[in-house]
Amino acid sequence: MFGARLRQAFVACIRRSALSLVSIICLSGVTFHVGWAVAQAQSDTVRQPRVVIIIDDIGNSYEQGLAAVNLPGPVTYAVLPFSAHGKELATIAHQRGKELMLHAPMSNTHHFRLGPGALTDALGEQEFKRVLNRSLDDIPFAIGLNNHMGSLLTQKEEPMRWVMQVAKKRNLFFVDSRTTAKSIAWEVARATGVPTFKRDIFLDHQQTREFLQSQFFKAIRIARQYGQAIMIGHPYPITTEFLAEAIPVLDEAGVQLVSVSALLMMQHEQRRFAQTQHSECDSTEGYHCQGNE
Ligand SMILES: [Zn+2]
Secondary structure, eight states: OHHHHHHHHHHHHHHHTOOTTOEEEEETTEEEEEOHHHHHHHOTTOOOOEEEEEEEEETSOHHHHHHHHTSSSSOEEEEOTTOSSHHHHHHHHHHTTOEEEEEEEEOOTTOOOOOTTOBOTTSOHHHHHHHHHHHHHHSTTEEEEEEEEOTTGGGOHHHHHHHHHHHHHTTOEEEEOOSSTTOOHHHHHHHHTOOEEEOOEESOSSOSHHHHHHHHHHHHHHHHHHSEEEEEEOOOHHHHHHHHHHHHHHGGGTOEEOOHHHHHHHHHHHHHHHHHTTOSSOGGGGGGGGTOO
16 A cells, blocks of 8 residues: 555655654554654754645646645645636635645746736836736735746846735745746845745656655655755646645654745744854755755
8 A cells, every 4th residue: 555655665764864863763663753842852953844835736627626625734725816716726725724825927938828917027017016916816815925937037136026025015925936946036035025935846747656755755854954845746636646645644754744824933933043043044044055956
């Protein structure tokens, strides 16, 4: 059974990346994760690793979107504006206590079709902001946004500043999907004072279980090493099927699944703590703090 195999693989992953203060005891094939609380009492520097899972591209397919919305735990959903089922799926997700974001289409270097709500550098400031505001108005309960595609636009400072000015005015957070390593969106968000994260791992650009599992473990290793990791997946049936089994196992790995806003709150607290420690590179920047892309 896939679930049992996944659990075993998790155990191996945990062992490979175990922190010295945290004990893993294996008894009769059952893994017990011994006490983050105990470990934290032993050291202020050890925190429970946290992961965020964002499912992008919600809205075009009702069935696939609904299956994604039915995933357990505080998964975050990024919804395409003016899509056939975006509003309805956002409403269902909100009723189930999930967090919602606008998945804002932005121009890309491959000239892929963007659909309605497209943001491009052909738009002047006023029109650009009008399009973005209309897209935000289209997604009920959205409290943040990330970029759909955007490998071209996220390299450009002026349009990114316009995005962040709208986000700041509406009290939204921004997640840089990092569809290109050259994206400056995260930096512009920080400079504008918009709460922000960068995506660490794309889960499913190859749609096989082996690839999903390997990417998921990579995210866990990043979270264990740097405190947090942001994963992005899509409502493909194989991704939904994998996550339905993988999410419940996170607990056993001692990793906490949190929404974007929950991680931002924790980040805020950690940053305050880091400031009191005069840290130059506070741990809330996670993986990227070490210069990784
Ligand atoms: Zn997308």
